């Protein structure tokens with residue numbers, strides 16, 4: 001049976017921390033879907049299509065990874081897609097606390113036997129978040145090496161557009 005896993009997030013934008021989790025999960029599962037969540041109530045830096053396109057570009061070297069988007073409950077998307085596994089990355093104990101809450105809530109909502117599987121984030125990226133990347137970049141700081149090159153270009157272009 002195909003081992004199908006899901007990794008979901010806002011990915012505003014995708015970072016090398018996310019990419020590290022994706023690359024490792026892609027080695028363990030037959031297919032990995034990376035799903036970008038669309039939350040109409042949350043203002044994002046990159047719109048949903050931009051986030052999806054950046055994620056597609058960032059994973060193009062991984063043949064068993066596909067990018068999708070969804071809105072609403074993660075559990076609904078999981079139930080519809082028949083994912084056996086939901087991957088989550090853990091950077092630190094704060095992530096662990098939050099993730100435990102979400103995993104337990106989601107497990108009530110899954111209709112099948114979906115399991116949440118945690119991968120420890122690479123310590124090299126444990127201090128980064130999408131917000132921190134955006135904050136540093138928007139103030140002129142160098143974030144190269146922390147995000148894929150396509151994201152670096154995307155941030156630069158977006159900041160230039162905004163300053164016009």
Ligand code: COA
Nearest residue numbers: 009010017018037072073074089102105121128129130131
């Ligand atoms: N490397 C770098 N950064 C990481 C990271 C990693 N390995 N893992 C997480 N992060 C960062 C993210 O960039 C994000 O940063 P930001 O807050 O500055 O944008 C932050 O940590 C939180 O990431 P995450 O926990 O993955 O949250 P998210 O908002 O990206 O996605 C969902 C969380 C999509 C899984 C969750 O909101 C969800 O399920 N939404 C659907 C609605 C729903 O079902 N709600 C009920 C849930 S029980």
